[in-house]
Amino acid sequence: DPYSFTDQEAEIMERLSKAFMGCEKLQRHMKFLLAKGSLYKVYNNNLLYHGCVPLNEDGTLKSVEIYGKKYRGRA
Structure with missing residues (x-):
């Protein structure tokens, strides 16, 4: 399936997702962009x-x- 991640890609995406969701500063920026952008x-x-x-x-x-x-x- 060309649309599925390899195991390595899935692991990278999981780590990026956790880093994104766990970063308070980035969350504030995203909330601002959604509210004002x-x-x-x-x-x-x-x-x-x-x-x-x-x-x-x-x-x-x-x-x-x-x-x-x-x-x-x-x-």
Whole structure:
């Protein structure tokens, strides 16, 4: 299965996940980004957007689920 991790990759992902979840400073940063951040912004009549904006096939903004809540657009 090309979508499955090898044992070594799974171990690395587990260690990264534990490090991420256990880092209070990083958790504060992520909570700030979720509360104040956005995928795009209009500034001086220019559309500025993050390089990883999830889109549907037709180019519309895709709905994504984060912590059990769905977001799309200016959410």
